[in-house]
Amino acid sequence: MAAPIDAVGAKSNSQQILVRRIVCYVVLTLFAILSLFPFVMLIINMTKPSGDIQKGFSLVPGGFLWKNFKTVINNSDWKMLNSLKNSLIISGLTAFLSTYFSALTAYAIHVYDFKLRKPMFTFILMIMMVPTQVSALGFVKLMRSFGLLDSFIPLIVPAIAAPATFFFMKQYMESSLPLDIVEAARIDGSGEFRTFNSLILPILKPAIAVQAIFTFVSSWNNYFIPALLLSDKNKRTLPIVIAIIRSADYAKFDMGAVYMAIGVSIIPVAIVYLILSKFIIRGIALGAVKG
Numbered sequence: 001m002a003a004p005i006d007a008v009g010a011k012s013n014s015q016q017i018l019v020r021r022i023v024c025y026v027v028l029t030l031f032a033i034l035s036l037f038p039f040v041m042l043i044i045n046m047t048k049p050s051g052d053i054q055k056g057f058s059l060v061p062g063g064f065l066w067k068n069f070k071t072v073i074n075n076s077d078w079k080m081l082n083s084l085k086n087s088l089i090i091s092g093l094t095a096f097l098s099t100y101f102s103a104l105t106a107y108a109i110h111v112y113d114f115k116l117r118k119p120m121f122t123f124i125l126m127i128m129m130v131p132t133q134v135s136a137l138g139f140v141k142l143m144r145s146f147g148l149l150d151s152f153i154p155l156i157v158p159a160i161a162a163p164a165t166f167f168f169m170k171q172y173m174e175s176s177l178p179l180d181i182v183e184a185a186r187i188d189g190s191g192e193f194r195t196f197n198s199l200i201l202p203i204l205k206p207a208i209a210v211q212a213i214f215t216f217v218s219s220w221n222n223y224f225i226p227a228l229l230l231s232d233k234n235k236r237t238l239p240i241v242i243a244i245i246r247s248a249d250y251a252k253f254d255m256g257a258v259y260m261a262i263g264v265s266i267i268p269v270a271i272v273y274l275i276l277s278k279f280i281i282r283g284i285a286l287g288a289v290k291g
Contacts, residue, residue: 042266045259053255068260072245075257079233080264083241087220088268090152090237094159095216099169099208101160106169107196111182121170128163132224140228150232155225165211172207209279216272220265238265 045053048062072080109121143154177200185195201208223239230236236244242261245254 042259042263045256046263048256050253050255050257053259064256065260068254068256069264071254071257072260072264077233078241078245078261079236080238080241080261082234083236083238084264084268086152086235087238087265090155090226091216091219091268093156094219095212097156097160098162098165098215099211102162102165102211103169103201103204103208104196105166106173107200110170110173110177111179124163124166127161128167136225136228139225143229149229150235151229152235154229155219155222159215159219162215165215168211169204169207172204176207177203206279209276213272213276217269220269 040059041057044059044061045057046068047065049064049067052058052062072078105124109117139154139158140149143149143151148154181199181203182195185199190199221239222237223243226237227240227243230240238261242258242265245258245261
């Protein structure tokens, strides 16, 4: 009698598992549709004139894609290509410098044992609690006194001090970087910077890729500080230009151009994600705090 009962139980369990899988797939499909719908809406509206967009959303694309693109690119007041170049310079340098020096700082805190080690770690984490808006006016006044308004330097150099990136790197090192490797390198006569650049950085590659993505996107979408510092048309970044397009008079407001400008601004971010996306899950999983 036991065998038929076990067979019935196994069949019931397999049916429950099947039902759970179906429910999970349905829920995930719905969430995927909800996540992708804004992008579909963006792409379709990029192909329409402003009048058709104001009538309401339709899944039928229009034939104004090239015209909207030329409107955005050729407008001398917006200077879209120039602002795209500025954003690439600022975001690229910010991502590179922030991840490198945050990893270097985390390496020093993780490897060296000195008296101020814990207070320094706590102090760096406390900086994360200070909102950017609190120090913005003082920062702008300081940059004005240095003569650095309408310059990329205040948007790049201060970003090197990134407490969140440092914390992520520190936790990643605790879970993935044995100190025996560093000691072995020192015994072999390797200098500290050579050890870090040649041995440690390859181990940190997943964490660096993840933080490079987050830092690049954060700098790319940053509007608040660049809007306070940059007034020269040739120095504007993409968020500033998009805000200018959106703030046009109603008679001159072109929604097709707005959607096209947003679409153009998303392309570099999408490329960065496609190049480094394979490191996201692996880096977050390996760099997570040990339980």
